[in-house]
Amino acid sequence: MKPFTTLTGIVAPLEALNVDTDQIIPKQFLKRIERTGYEDFLFFDWRFKPDGSPDPDFEMNAPRYLGASILLTKDNFGCGSSREHAPWALENYGFRCILAPSYADIFFNNCFNNGMLPIVLPANVIEQLFQEVRNQEGYSLTVDLPAQTITKPDGSTIAFEVDPFKKECLLNGWDQIGLTLRHEDKITAFEKTRG
């Protein structure tokens, strides 16, 4: 897994509640057996018109948000299906960090398992960021995981919480299977007790 330490990047807004993983990546792209190459399918039904050209009504398609690596969105992001294709598509497209007031549980875990950092911020802070992103072209933020801060263009900072174990895994890019297998003797012992 790619470690995550600090990230400076353009912020793209996605103003919708309850964005489900069917929207993040529609089912027709779940038939692939690969783990990469999902960038062109991200938000497919919103991003593209039926003729395949980018839909200018989809805010993120604006040239000013090209190359964004931080996604700003609303409550309950990533609800619905457990498909890990959703974080894959976001990551393949270039997002490594998400800012929202809340996330769906499985999606939240899936992000960490792909070297991505989903950050929970209070709703009023998110609202404020939406305004600032729209008011200032090229708006970018610096996310510092070790310090648990987000620095705005004006130099002010926002502190955020992150689970200490997940933070350590992200910082080191640890393979969780490897971590667990350090305790393989305990797993074997546990299995013995159950016959």
Add this chain to the structure above:
Amino acid sequence: MAKNIYEKIWEAHVVHEEPGQDSILYIDRHYVHEVTSPQAFEGLRLAGRKVRRPDLTFATMDHNIPTTDRSKPIEDPMSAQQVETLKANCAEAGVACFDMRDRRNGIVHVIGPELGLTQPGQTIVCGDSHTSTHGAFGALAFGIGTSEVEHVLATQTLLQKKSKTMEIRVNGALPHGITAKDIILAIIGKIGTAGGTGYVIEYTGDAIRSLSMEGRMTVCNMSIEAGARAGLISPDEKTFEYLKGREYLNGKSHDALAKQWATWASDAGCAYDRVVELDASEIEPQVTWGTSPGMVTGVTRTTPVLAEIGDGNTRHAAEKALKYMDLAEGVPIQKITINKMFFGSCTNGRIEDIRAAAKVVKGYKVSPSVEQALVVPGSQQVKLQAEAEGLDKVFKEAGFEWREAGCSMCLAMNADILQPGDRCASTSNRNFEGRQGKGGRTHLVSPAMAVAAAIKGHFVDIRDWKYN
């Protein structure tokens, strides 16, 4: 100290814990399907790892497979490749795989209980969010991502943090015409699609106890639509009776098993982090009007009036949903017409669902304004049972299509798909934009409400139905 069922199962499965780290939790059953597993098996291979417990891992194919003639090959080359990949991965690892021509094949959450694989007190995971279904048996069951599927394949454990617990108590007797589906939709309408986030829910109360095992599965199935990690119901005599003689329990003493299973039920006087109460007598038949399962109301009500919604974000979401659904504000639910119907899925594709729907259908015909009405059993065994009872004939005579088992139009990964602008009454669990096909509009309802809508061409109050 009195413990709830979640605490009991959790404690019995912790392999290792250290302060400041996620606990290592042992997994008793790992269900696998074709869509979320290929990358996990590939990951194992790349790391030179093996499946630790092929004997605790069970695979089926359900999402991609056609519901038409199974003797023919799968037409879509990508679906075929995914199915073939699963078969090859299982063969290599020594994992049991219920191929689409196997009599045990079906939707993963239908066959687990049906085969007796799912049992009280177990931990069960699958790369599929509706794994919560198995909680109906008093098992801790939840969906995981593909990285976690790989983790379970390699270690038979999962890294987990203990969840908070929520009791949802549904008091009183269930009124006539109200089903498990209406209960869970009403719960989601009440607590919201993120209301259960961070929690494991235990459903309790007289109305829940009165449900059959299949009804309980319907309730637990949609726990994920309430945002919960898992939903479960303490096991009782009904649970034990359902499991008696099931294929994977054969040869074991039922009484001994039942005695052990009974110990998992929540202790009297146990505590929860949050308690929510509902009164069953207030639940109406439910119909969703929007693009999230929480956008739901009673069949005698209307679509929302935007000016009456106080919160700006909620109003904006409702406005967007009405637009996508092509519905005006304040429209009576029973005035909404449909042109498609889908009956099936892991929520409502079991034999009792089919029986209940067949009772409604008997002696009626599908409305001429309904272009397609699909009935898709949840498993091959469900299909064979229904056919043995002659229920397939009831549907066919009425103009419904009777299909092979699978996920089908629940997520429309196979050829069963809505066209843009179609409006569908569906017994499944998700009404997201495009879920059943791009531009398709889904209304979630109970089995009886779905077939009644197919017969009348619009939603009706099933409590007034004239049965033949």
